[in-house]
Amino acid sequence: AQTVTQSQPEMSVQEAETVTLSCTYDTSENNYYLFWYKQPPSRQMILVIRQEAYKQQNATENRFSVNFQKAAKSFSLKISDSQLGDTAMYFCAFMKPSNTGNQFYFGTGTSLTVIP
Amino acid sequence: ETGVTQTPRHLVMGMTNKKSLKCEQHLGHNAMYWYKQSAKKPLELMFVYSLEERVENNSVPSRFSPECPNSSHLFLHLHTLQPEDSALYLCASSQDSGGRMNTEAFFGQGTRLTVV
Numbered sequence: 001a002q003t004v005t006q007s008q009p010e011m012s013v014q015e016a017e018t019v020t021l022s023c024t025y026d027t028s029e030n031n032y033y034l035f036w037y038k039q040p041p042s043r044q045m046i047l048v049i050r051q052e053a054y055k056q057q058n059a060t061e062n063r064f065s066v067n068f069q070k071a072a073k074s075f076s077l078k079i080s081d082s083q084l085g086d087t088a089m090y091f092c093a094f095m096k097p098s099n100t101g102n103q104f105y106f107g108t109g110t111s112l113t114v115i116p
Numbered sequence: 117e118t119g120v121t122q123t124p125r126h127l128v129m130g131m132t133n134k135k136s137l138k139c140e141q142h143l144g145h146n147a148m149y150w151y152k153q154s155a156k157k158p159l160e161l162m163f164v165y166s167l168e169e170r171v172e173n174n175s176v177p178s179r180f181s182p183e184c185p186n187s188s189h190l191f192l193h194l195h196t197l198q199p200e201d202s203a204l205y206l207c208a209s210s211q212d213s214g215g216r217m218n219t220e221a222f223f224g225q226g227t228r229l230t231v232v
Contacts, residue, residue: 004158035220043204045223091159097219101147101164101171102210104221108158 002027002094006107013082014115020067021077021110023092029053033095034068036077039109040088048090051075082114119143122207122224129197130232137192137227139207147212148190149221150182153204165190166212197231204228 003026013019025034036048051059051068059066063083067076079086092107120141129135141148150162164172165184179201181193190207208221 009156033219037223042225043228044225045206045208045221047220047222050220093221095219095221097212099166099212101149101166102212102219102221103164103172104149104159104161104208104210106159108156 002029002096002103002105004092004094004105004107006092006110008110009108010111010113012113012115013079015082015084017082018078018080019082019112021079021090021092021112023075023077023107025073025075025092025094025105027073027094027096029096031097033097034066034075035093035095036064036066036075037091037093037106038086038088039091040085045091049077079112084114084116086112087114088112120207120209120222120224122205122227124227125225126228126230128230128232129194131197131199133197134193134195136194137205137207137229139190139192139224141188141190141207141209141222143209143211143222145209145211145222146187147210148184148187149208149210150190150192151206151208153206153226159206163192194229197229199231202230 032053034051063080089109094105096103147166152160163182183191204226206226207224210221
């Protein structure tokens with residue numbers, strides 16, 4: 001079975017600063033995907049960034065980037081130039097692809113507060 | 117808006133009531149999921165439907181009954197629930213492609229269920 005661990009239940013960052021959220025996972029699979037999702041108070045889970053395990057290059061989406069360490073099974077999210085709208089719960093997720101229902105596994109989340 | 121719509125947004129029901137949650141996706145995906153989100157816990161996968169066939173039921177109590185009449189609609193029928201079933205219920209969809217691209221899960225806004 002796959003497990004995803006987020007060891008930081010809560011974090012805060014000053015506006016315009018940089019923050020890194022940690023995620024580790026455990027799997028014996030070789031082909032998988034990793035995601036960071038954001039859940040603001042509106043409750044809609046929104047995809048922030050995606051990483052394919054077979055790609056060594058770290059994914060980047062504007063102010064969001066990841067540090068993917070496959071051997072260490074680590075997948076941290078870096079948010080640069082933090083904005084008030086980044087305040088949300090952030091979930092790390094592991095996905096094992098399948099033709100009979102992709103299997104997603106989520107961490108417990110990190111609550112991020114951006115302080116003005 | 118992610119293309120996945122859930123109704124109702126909020127639901128309060130007694131332990132003897134029968135109610136249903138509805139999920140609709142407009143993304144042409146072939147897999148749909150029900151998740152339960154409780155505070156300080158990872159998202160719990162309840163049911164997976166792929167091509168309208170249920171492929172996974174993670175030992176969910178029989179008081180939860182899913183229905184997938186077609187690839188765009190998913191229901192969760194509720195009856196004789198317990199107060200500990202109070203949670204946010206999230207619906208998601210994805211395109212199962214055996215590991216090919218664009219396979220993240222798209223989520224609805226959830227139904228906040230309170231059992232009294």
